[in-house]
Amino acid sequence: MTAPRVAVVGAGIIGLAIGWRLRQRGVDDLVVLDGGEPGAWHVAAGMLAPGGESAFEQPALARLLEESNERWPAFAAELGVDVGFETAGTLGLAMTADDLAEAARHWTRQKLPLLRPSELREREPALSPRVRAGVYAPTERQVDPRKVVAALRDRLADRIVAKRVEDLSEVDADLVVVAAGCGTARLTGLPVRPVKGQLLRLHGEPGLLRHVLTATVDGRRVYLVPRADGEIVVGATQEERTDHLVTAGAAHELLHAALDLVPGLAEAELVETAVGHRPGTPDNAPLLGRLDHRVIVAAGHHRNGVLLAPITAELVAGLVAGIDDPMLADFSPRRF
């Protein structure tokens, strides 16, 4: 049997990862169709944090996140270039007593021992003395999504075709993989909705922060992701909105939380304000699987697109080869 002619619709981190895996598995008659609008990866911070807050309510999703997290070191290494893969781990932080009460439930389930302020500042000297408590999560990592996408594009350069698909019937292929993020709704009718996220990029002294910080500050969730060159991504709002406006309120909220956590960031440069839209689903778990005899869907990864890229690529490459992994059972695109 010859390998099928495959078209991947979408050249974001998911579509490119799938294309790369397919190619490695010998699917040479392959195109990745690039609609030209950068997806959520373009503004994503790139935290690889499988113990996210939704994980405990959704054990199948928790397993998927864990499985993908375990694949990331090899995935990054295989790309063969610097993609900002960092393993310093994450500090989870709570600013007030209320923040601590909220966060503690989550940390207890993750079995992470509580650290006192002095222990936290030993690990991360730039932290505000006002931070009440926190935990260290050594298995959480980060990657720079813009670098990952650049590396994947490089690997697939001769297979990427600039084409915005309006209707799946116009795609000339035996198998179509729809990895179009928020655009998946338009192409398939599946319930994928945009969840607006606003974030900031600061540039400070390299080394000011040693870990990814995820914190609750006066009831608001914020993360700070420091890169080796001094860039610090501060994110992110979650808004059920489709517009692309950077608002005064969101910028204020992010800056306020970031400066509360790390007062020394006041002198950092405000380099970029950005807006992206995560592809959400009714349960905010991804849509992974066959839609019909010709169409496979790999979309709706919500906040976990970067983390889930390796496992998604592997599962979809399996589907193309006719292997229906049991892990896919809970993520059928026809479950709604």
Place this chain on the structure above:
Amino acid sequence: MTAPRVAVVGAGIIGLAIGWRLRQRGVDDLVVLDGGEPGAWHVAAGMLAPGGESAFEQPALARLLEESNERWPAFAAELGVDVGFETAGTLGLAMTADDLAEAARHWTRQKLPLLRPSELREREPALSPRVRAGVYAPTERQVDPRKVVAALRDRLADRIVAKRVEDLSEVDADLVVVAAGCGTARLTGLPVRPVKGQLLRLHGEPGLLRHVLTATVDGRRVYLVPRADGEIVVGATQEERTDHLVTAGAAHELLHAALDLVPGLAEAELVETAVGHRPGTPDNAPLLGRLDHRVIVAAGHHRNGVLLAPITAELVAGLVAGIDDPMLADFSPRRF
């Protein structure tokens, strides 16, 4: 006697206003040399507020500010195009009891009656209920400095020459007027220093704000200048620094004060972050007058360049014609 050959060094709001007045007075052998770097006018909000905080300590400066303010309506009208001249007046506001104590000294000297929160919100419905007290200053106005400069450039189009002057000896003219803002120090050795200001431009619902707001919020001075098209300029820091960085701390401080005053601005778009440098002097009053037989200086206007453009143009045009107005006595560039 023929009119002297005059060169104005600097094509900011001061240099252009002088060039325009000279031309109106028949000085046709005239060039305005444009160094190409936009000056403080480019980020200035354009408040015309002669009762600024320094005015009472410096009566000569207070008179100069008042005289220029009185000339602004005619100056704007003469330009013959829309320059955003608005006469709705200013609300001075104090957020806390401490802010009120601080502001009240200033308002008392201006003989402005104190308005209660309900009276303030009648004038300006978008104000936070937390604003403690305020005053209405009907004679304070605003103009859009970018529009003023565009109009002046239009009037002088055939006299503006792109040339960055490195040394006054290279300027071929009988009379040289140095209106080079912060660059004046380099050209003359006079003590003009850059005073960094950071500000933001928001875009909201047109009409959300009806007045210019100047406020003290938890000890910090902030102003909001609304334009007819929905733009709101939020400024400004005053820092003794020469760098051009927009910092996280300044953006936070400005957003925090603006949203405290007008909570509805949370939904406004954050359109621009900007940095400028005001040309300060040891007493922060301008340098206006003859430096020697060939050189006249009109620089160092600090925060008042836009407000002082009309009177500066008039006084310098007088000097070129040999008239030494007594008002100049206190602003000699040789006073330090």
